[in-house]
Amino acid sequence: MTPGIPQYLILSAALFCIGLFGVLTRRNAVGVLMSLELMLNAVNLNLVAFNGLLHPAALSGQMLTLFTITIAAAEATVGLALVVSLFRARRSVRVEDADLLKG
């Protein structure tokens, strides 16, 4: 069976849900960032699949994916800088240790 739109979308949905699970459950802040990257990639697969299977002559999906990859790289840079800074301040990268704003 040739993979069509549903196969790609289901793969992407599965990856997205796995990433969501990681974001919700990881205690290590770096782990949360890694799960976020997973979710972003799942969405990118959607964009490229729609582009490639429904409108092969156009480039919109691929361009959007390129921009998403760039933004994800920027997000990872700032996020990891925050993690390093958090580690300096609290000697820990556990997300539950960053509770200064908790009422």
Place this chain on the structure above:
Amino acid sequence: MTLPAALFYVTAALMLFTALRTVTATHIFRAALYLAATLALMAVQYLLLKAEFVAVVQLLVYVGAVIILIIFAVMLTAQLGDERVSQTNRLALPAALGCGLAFIGLSKALLATDWSAVTPAQAQPAIQGASGNLQAIGLSLLSDYIYPFELVGLILFTALIGAVLIARKDPE
């Protein structure tokens, strides 16, 4: 089954496995390596969809740069021998239930949709006279997408400065 179709299913199964290990591995460094594998397999999917440039960018930016950054952060922050502490918080069970339900809902909606009604467009190529994916992307980056292209450069620059400012030591 043709070779690309078989390749799709094999890659998809491998991706699901490595993604699951990324979020469940007890050792954060191993999780980073599994993430690298997932991202590399994603590049294979892009190749199967005939998006060569996106696949190469995926390898360069994600597997090349972002994974290195993540591994650097792991090395700088994690006590690597610290495996006894559980890596997941007490939300694990409800989160697994919720994500599983979300996946079931999403796939039900996807399968209920009549995709045969969405016919592939037979339009003209977006860029005339371009031979191949790479040239078409290069031309449209500097014509149709010139404003987003410049803007994303500005965002990258801002993020770079921001990251340096956030991560530097406080001058005392």
